Amino acid sequence: MLVSELKEKLNLKVFGGNSGLNREITGGYTSDLLSDVMGFADQGKLWITLQTHRNVMAIASLKDLSAILLVKGQQPDADMLELAEEEGIAVLGSDENSFEVSGKVFNSLMQKS
Amino acid sequence: MHFEYQVDxxxxxxAGVASSQFKKILKQLNVDPGLIKRIVVALYEAEVNIVAHAYRGIIKIDVNIDKVRIALIDEGPGIPDISKAMEAGFSTASPKVREMGFGAGMGLQNIRNNVDQLDIESVVGKGTKVEFEVNLG
Known part of the structure; x- marks a missing residue:
């Protein structure tokens, strides 16, 4: 499923990194610990988190993740968005918490496959 | 080939700029993507350790036909007990660093899990040298 398709299906906000909306999502990874994501999230995963700083994008780029999804109405820091544009990785947002939104993403990806 | 990066x-x-730059070089060198992933995880964690704990550091990288050898040498507080630092979940990171999602005590584990050889030397009050190798092919 493309990032743009998930965005439409779950009515997610797009904060920036729009050129990354055509990336393919191969699955998801929900974590707020950066080393957890660094060590264990695979390429193409959607990263669901409440972290909103620039280092999130650095990791997303290093790990070739498909997009970031911020939970609980969190707003990205300005320098996070700057790097999102540079790297072409979309930053999405939801008002729901990690548990709720992870469930919806999981179901959406399952229906699609 | 030899590469060097400064870390503040x-x-x-x-944080991660050196790792990102070196990842691009590995891609240009057509290194196997699976090996690039392993090198990048280890390098990023070691780079962030300098940012989180030391005053400054230098990363020295040698790429040979058969392996990539990376040394990260910092001036910093040093590690009093390296075996303790290697334990999963052990961290001396500040609350501010932890709030950002760093400092979970997983960094050195991530390095160890992704390299073929790891060597850490440290002198308290002076600094730390983390050296590792990943075999190519």
């Missing part, structure tokens, strides 16, 4: 302690906005 405390400067989180540049």
């Amino acid at each position: 302690g405390g400067n989180f906005s540049n």
Whole structure:
């Protein structure tokens, strides 16, 4: 499923990194610990988190993740968005918490496959 | 081939820049993507350790036909007990660093899990040298 398709299906906000909306999502990874994501999230995963700083994008780029999804109405820091544009990785947002939104993403990806 | 990168302690906005630059070089060198992933995880964690704990550091990388050898040498507080530092979940990171999602005590584990050889030397009050190798092919 493309990032743009998930965005439409779950009515997610797009904060920036729009050129990354055509990336393919191969699955998801929900974590707020950066080393957890660094060590264990695979390429193409959607990263669901409440972290909103620039280092999130650095990791997303290093790990070739498909997009970031911020939970609980969190707003990205300005320098996070700057790097999102540079790297072409979309930053999405939801008002729901990690548990709720992870469930919806999981179901959406399952229906699609 | 030899590459060097400077790392500033405390400067989180540049954390990962060296790793990102070296990843691009590995891609240009057509290194196997699976090996690139392993090298990048280990290098990023070691780079962030300098940012989070040391005053400054230098990364020295040698790429040979058969392996990539990376040394990260910092000036910093040093590690009093390296075996303790290697334990999963052990961290001396500040509350501010932890709030950002760093400092979970997983960094050295991530390095160890992704390299073929790891060597850490440290002198308290002077600094730390982390050296590792990943075999190519």
